[in-house]
Amino acid sequence: MSTSSIxxxxxTIAVSSWREEGAKPFVQINQLTKNFGEFSAVxxxxxxxxxxxxxxxxxGSGSGKSTLLRMLAGFEKPTSGxxxxxxxxxxxxxxxxxxVNMMFQSYALFPHLTVEANVAFGLxxxxxxSSDVKKRVVDMLDMxxxxxxxxxxxxxxxxxxxxxxxxxRSLVKRPKLxxxxxPLGALDKKLREETQFELINIQDELGVTFVVVTHDxxxxxxxxxxxxxxxxxxxxxxxxxxxxxxxxxxxxVAEFIGNVNLFEGTVMGDERDSVTIHCPDxxxxxxxxxxxxxxxxxxxxVAIRPEKIRISREKPGxxxxxxxxxxxxxxxxxxxxxFKVRLTxxxxxxxxxxxxxxxxxxRLTWEEAVYLxxxxxxxxxxxx
Amino acid sequence: xxxxxxxxxxxxxxxxxxxYAPIISLIIYSFNASKLVTVWGGWSLKWYSSLFQNDEIxxxxxxxxxxxxxxxxxxxxxxxxxxxxxxxxxSFRGKTMLGGWVTAPLVMPxxxxxxxxxxxxxxxxxxxxWPAGRGEVTIIIAHTTFCLAYVAVVVQxxxxxxxxxxxxxxxxxxxxxxxxxxLITLPLIAPAIISGWLLSxxxxxxxxxxxxxxxxxxNSTLPMVIFSKVRLGVTPEVNALATLMIxxxxxxxxxxxxxxxxxxxxxxx
Numbered sequence: 001m002s003t004s005s006i007x008x009x010x011x012t013i014a015v016s017s018w019r020e021e022g023a024k025p026f027v028q029i030n031q032l033t034k035n036f037g038e039f040s041a042v043x044x045x046x047x048x049x050x051x052x053x054x055x056x057x058x059x060g061s062g063s064g065k066s067t068l069l070r071m072l073a074g075f076e077k078p079t080s081g082x083x084x085x086x087x088x089x090x091x092x093x094x095x096x097x098x099x100v101n102m103m104f105q106s107y108a109l110f111p112h113l114t115v116e117a118n119v120a121f122g123l124x125x126x127x128x129x130s131s132d133v134k135k136r137v138v139d140m141l142d143m144x145x146x147x148x149x150x151x152x153x154x155x156x157x158x159x160x161x162x163x164x165x166x167x168x169r170s171l172v173k174r175p176k177l178x179x180x181x182x183p184l185g186a187l188d189k190k191l192r193e194e195t196q197f198e199l200i201n202i203q204d205e206l207g208v209t210f211v212v213v214t215h216d217x218x219x220x221x222x223x224x225x226x227x228x229x230x231x232x233x234x235x236x237x238x239x240x241x242x243x244x245x246x247x248x249x250x251x252x253v254a255e256f257i258g259n260v261n262l263f264e265g266t267v268m269g270d271e272r273d274s275v276t277i278h279c280p281d282x283x284x285x286x287x288x289x290x291x292x293x294x295x296x297x298x299x300x301x302v303a304i305r306p307e308k309i310r311i312s313r314e315k316p317g318x319x320x321x322x323x324x325x326x327x328x329x330x331x332x333x334x335x336x337x338x339f340k341v342r343l344t345x346x347x348x349x350x351x352x353x354x355x356x357x358x359x360x361x362x363r364l365t366w367e368e369a370v371y372l373x374x375x376x377x378x379x380x381x382x383x384x
Numbered sequence: 385x386x387x388x389x390x391x392x393x394x395x396x397x398x399x400x401x402x403x404y405a406p407i408i409s410l411i412i413y414s415f416n417a418s419k420l421v422t423v424w425g426g427w428s429l430k431w432y433s434s435l436f437q438n439d440e441i442x443x444x445x446x447x448x449x450x451x452x453x454x455x456x457x458x459x460x461x462x463x464x465x466x467x468x469x470x471x472x473x474x475s476f477r478g479k480t481m482l483g484g485w486v487t488a489p490l491v492m493p494x495x496x497x498x499x500x501x502x503x504x505x506x507x508x509x510x511x512x513x514w515p516a517g518r519g520e521v522t523i524i525i526a527h528t529t530f531c532l533a534y535v536a537v538v539v540q541x542x543x544x545x546x547x548x549x550x551x552x553x554x555x556x557x558x559x560x561x562x563x564x565x566x567l568i569t570l571p572l573i574a575p576a577i578i579s580g581w582l583l584s585x586x587x588x589x590x591x592x593x594x595x596x597x598x599x600x601x602x603n604s605t606l607p608m609v610i611f612s613k614v615r616l617g618v619t620p621e622v623n624a625l626a627t628l629m630i631x632x633x634x635x636x637x638x639x640x641x642x643x644x645x646x647x648x649x650x651x652x653x
Contacts, residue, residue: 121557
């Protein structure tokens with residue numbers, strides 16, 4: 001598992017075309033809206049996806065991510081707005097004419113056809129010679145290691161095997177764009193991790209652009225070159241995974257991706273490269289180096305990730321960015337420990353510490369009074 | 385296994401006796417050697433052989449099977465179309481009403497159906513000159529009408545339980561709607577259509593009331609012949625004929641059940 005994860009680092013990062021100025025997007029979504037009666041499932045979404053990307057649409061249920069994917073596939077007609085794939089407007093292009101294939105959440109394998117016939121279905125529709133069809137089906141099934149089960153019917157396969165067949169079927173037509181709807185949702189954790197890396201490998205190998213819909217933030221972080229977080233029909237933020245984690249643009253994104261401690265506060269001073277914030281919940285002033293445009297007395301939120309907070313019995317040297325409280329909960333997770341610290345204001349702060357040595361000496365434990373501190377550039381100031 | 389109470393056992397027994405005692409006695413008496421229906425005269429197959437030499441019965445049997453086959457086929461085609469509309473057209477004005485209309489013949493008394501069809505055929509003949517007179521064609525039309533409802537219900541329920549993403553997947557892989565129907569939808573609903581056909585076949589074979597209304601002279605179906613014979617007294621020959629009809633109907637119904645069973649097993653992933 002660990003070796004495959006090293007091999008599977010997304011090489012596409014090297015050609016991050018979305019960072020280049022003036023690069024031509026492969027998929028352009030402009031002001032796309034889909035209403036179901038009064039309800040707006042997708043609300044004026046604009047989004048560019050570049051060639052060779054593995055773009056993850058991440059969101060809870062009802063966030064509109066699946067509707068967006070279905071509009072790309074052509075199963076839903078947009079209420080307004082435009083989709084361009086490779087420069088071609090998709091408005092009047094039927095699902096069966098689009099250069100797009102989709103892997104369904106339920107896999108949607110045809111139950112009356114064998115594995116082989118399922119994979120061949122799309123190629124036969126193109127009117128290819130049957131010898132060519134056969135060759136491409138065999139190659140594709142070998143690639144997903146399903147060649148030995150080619151004659152089976154879908155109901156005789158396990159969940160993981162079905163998923164491979166579904167993937168093979170959606171890739172065999174060599175689409176320019178592959179849409180994956182919760183591709184790993186039905187798999188158990190171990191199989192899911194293995195498949196994640198396999199997907200990245202396949203994507204590198206074939207140079208297909210992937211759009212993946214998922215509700216699992218860990219999956220999105222592992223797979224994606226970029227993530228688009230969706231909430232109530234709009235895109236809350238688009239960023240690369242580490243950017244999304246370190247610099248969320250709103251409380252929603254900060255809380256949706258990973259764990260976070262949030263302090264509400266008022267801006268006291270706004271210098272050129274730092275901002276000082278008074279937070280009633282914390283015991284000290286908070287200073288943040290992340291420059292945002294804010295006015296004095298504006299209400300803001302300070303977000304600090306649990307692993308960026310130091311915890312100690314001794315009082316830190318400075319008064320700024322420190323706080324103190326009592327440990328209310330300790331969870332030993334093996335590689336790290338999670339502490340919950342109740343501040344004097346009653347607010348609970350989550351802190352994680354790596355267990356970098358086997359014998360950590362005198363461990364922190366329940367009901368101990370501790371100091372918390374963090375660096376000025378570890379926190380993020382959010383205005384929404 | 386838990387012991388069941390004597391009450392449950394005896395009610396089950398009583399129920400089955402109530403349902404099947406008449407049929408079993410009919411089957412046994414069809415093998416009776418005696419000419420008198422109520423007197424047992426030992427085992428014999430002679431009534432079966434005399435049955436096959438009876439021209440009136442044989443003609444009626446051929447006609448009945450012909451009508452059943454044709455009207456079941458027509459009902460299967462039209463019923464599938466109706467079931468398709470009901471489950472796949474989304475919502476449209478009058479959908480509930482159409483659904484009600486399609487299934488109304490299931491609960492409509494046969495006498496009403498028969499009478500209304502008779503009136504329709506008479507009116508049509510005087511206006512268009514077709515169907516000229518009443519006979520085979522009118523019985524086929526009448527049977528198709530009420531069998532269609534059964535097929536529509538079976539097909540509709542099959543379609544609604546079918547995973548719609550299968551059709552989307554086929555479209556996504558390049559299948560146009562027509563191709564999609566024949567390669568994906570039809571094979572998947574085929575068991576429902578076949579069992580609908582078998583059901584229609586047995587219903588048509590059994591029908592006496594509607595056929596009596598819409599048939600003409602010289603076009604008696606098997607149930608009509610049996611009924612007219614029984615009015616003159618039950619003969620062992622009729623017992624033999626009834627036994628054969630029970631056999632035919634049972635085979636069709638069991639086949640329909642088996643096909644539906646296999647389909648559900650096949651469908652579950």
